[in-house]
Amino acid sequence: MNLTTLTERRKRGDLVTTFQSLSNSQSPIHHLFTLSTDQRIWGHRFKLAKGQFITTVRQFFIINRVFHDWNSLPQEIVDSQSTASFKVR
Template sequence: MVRPHLEYAQSVWSPYKKKDILAVENVLRRASKMLPGLKNHTYPERLKALDIPSMVYRRMRGDMIETFKIINGYYDEAVNIALERNTGPTRGNSKKLAKGRCKTKKRQINFRLRIVDVWNSLPNDVVEADSVMRFEKLLDRF
C-alpha cells in the first residue's frame, strides 16, 4: 500500500538532494520492517524477499524507459522533447546522447541532463531493443 504513494511522490516531486532521496527510501525501509517475519533482516534482504527493487532503481528505470520511448519515436510529433544526440565517434552504444553544460543545480537535475550518464553507460544490445517490453527486460538484466 505504501509503494504506489512513494512512486507517485517521486514522479511529481522528483527528489534530487541526497537527504530527500534517503527520506523517500526510508519510508519503504520502515514499511518493509512492519511485515511479519522480515523485521530482523537487512533492508536489501527484505527487498529481495519481497521481490521489489529500491526506490532509487525504480526512478532510474522509469527515466530510462521514457528515454527509450523518446529516442525511438513512441510519442506523438507534437510532443517536443528533443534529446541531443552525440554526433561524433563514440564507444559503447550507438544511440549516445550529448551531455549539455549548465551552471545551476536546478538545471542539472532536469530530465534531459540527469539521464545522459546512465543512458550512455548502457550496452548497445539494450538500447537497440525492438520494443519497450524487450528494452525493459534487457535493462533489468543489465
C-alpha cells in the same frame, strides 16, 4: 521482501522514458535529447551529448539524471525493437 528501491525504480523509469523518446520522433520530449556527434565514441549509436547549463535549475532534470546511465548501456539493449523488450533486457 526483495522490493526494488525508489532510486532503482526512478532510474529504470527514466531509462524507459529516454528509450521511448529517442525511438519515437513524435514524442513530446524528443527535442530535449541531443545525440552526440563525436565519431570516436564507443558503445551504441544513441549516445547522448552532455548539455551545458548556466544555472543549477536543470540539475535534476531527466536529461542530467539519465546521461551516464543511458550512455553506459550495451548496444543490444538500446537497439531493442519495442519498449517491452527494452524493459525485459
